[in-house]
Amino acid sequence: MSICGLDFGTSNSTVGVEHQQQSQMVPLEHDSHSGKFETTLPSALFFDFETDDIYFGRQAIELYSRGEFGRLMRSMKSILGSKNMDEGTQIKHKRYAFNDIIGFFMASLKQRAEDYTQQTLESVVLGRPVHFNDDHPDLDLAAQNRMADIAHSVGFKQVSFQFEPIAAAYDYEQQVDKEELALIIDIGGGTSDFTLIKLSKQNRLKSQRDDDLLANHGIHIGGTDFDRHLSMATVMPHFGLNSCYIDKPTLKMPRHYYVDLATWHRIHLLYEANILRDISELARESQDKKAMLRLGQLLKNKQGHRLAASVEQAKIELSQYNETSIDLSYLLSLESNGSIEEPLQSEVSQLDLANSIESDVNKVFTAIDDTLIQAGLKASQIDTLFTTGGSTALPSVKKLISQKFSHAKWVSGDLFNSVGKGLLLDAQRRYS
Ligand SMILES: Nc1ncnc2c1ncn2[C@@H]1O[C@H](COP(=O)(O)OP(=O)(O)OP(=O)(O)O)[C@@H](O)[C@H]1O
Ligand SMILES: [Mg+2]
Known part of the structure; x- marks a missing residue:
């Protein structure tokens, strides 16, 4: 019986397997830019309307970016655990349930891992955030049940779950010698999750770790929220956010269109015909007609994800550089007088990013405080801080971590693979 650990992430997914007597992360996709096989598969699908094929990962994003239909x-x-879980979406002539869409993606992950190991994978430990939904335990349970159903539907026979930060802790524990009190911080694309746990070499093989676990907590804030805030602060004004009605000069354009356009998993809702009609009506009523026409063009050409990707790219660059620009040159469109408008560009700095995400980052750190409170501990009592998840690379997040835990040993894990590696360790413990 073959086992695996599967981290279905908001932004990236990974699969850990046993192959040739070794624990390995599956090289899931060839990246044409780096020329290497990567162990992450971006959690993306592209439904090609010409061929009716479905593509996944980088290839999906690439096809969409190239303008394929x-x-x-x-x-x-992000839809799992939300109230929209049952809604589904129209793709070409067919309405798909979100279960089906996530199922296509999970089936592709499984197939890629099986092609690699040349074995059928039957037992899986799936990662899950501490909360799929922060406020509604019933929706949280429904989300986990849904994931289990999807895993069964793609052919897994044994399905169990582990919290993502606990999995990351198991990955880190591989390098621990003497007992440590560790705080695991996993800030990903959709959620921030924390675990306070006693780790040691001798406890690694124990099947029951309840006595070592001191706290487990999480909050539904992650990199996609940071993308939304940066987008609302920098690019959405180019599309009419904050512009007012001609005949009601203090009343602004409806904000919800912009929030949806800046929110990865809600962008597709704006491509409906009635929304396009609403936007062109608003263009006639707005003081900033040009910006509203630009919004209409963007939606008509289904460029919403491309816009979100430009913002995300700028956010990532700001982990390395003080300033960068959000490239919007592909949005060249006709002005109302028929001439081509100037290429758009939005300059952004680390400070702009830090300001736009400050409130959410503070909520993440309040949740970290709550994790300590749950365990009855102070920050100064933590021996080791282990960080993972792409959003822990953000400068403002790093600064707060180093201020708050200045005395602790800080181990920065593999940002994208720690959870998957830990899920495999858990699968080996449970199923072997
Ligand atoms: N260098 C970077 N600086 C800032 N953010 C980054 C960087 N690299 C990636 N990210 C962000 O990290 C997020 C993805 O991280 P990760 O792959 O850990 O999330 P995930 O596991 O898919 O999500 P989740 O665990 O919440 O379901 C994205 O929002 C991405 O924009
Ligand atoms: Mg993750």
């Missing part, structure tokens, strides 16, 4: 879906995990 079809539909991109990203951040599907």
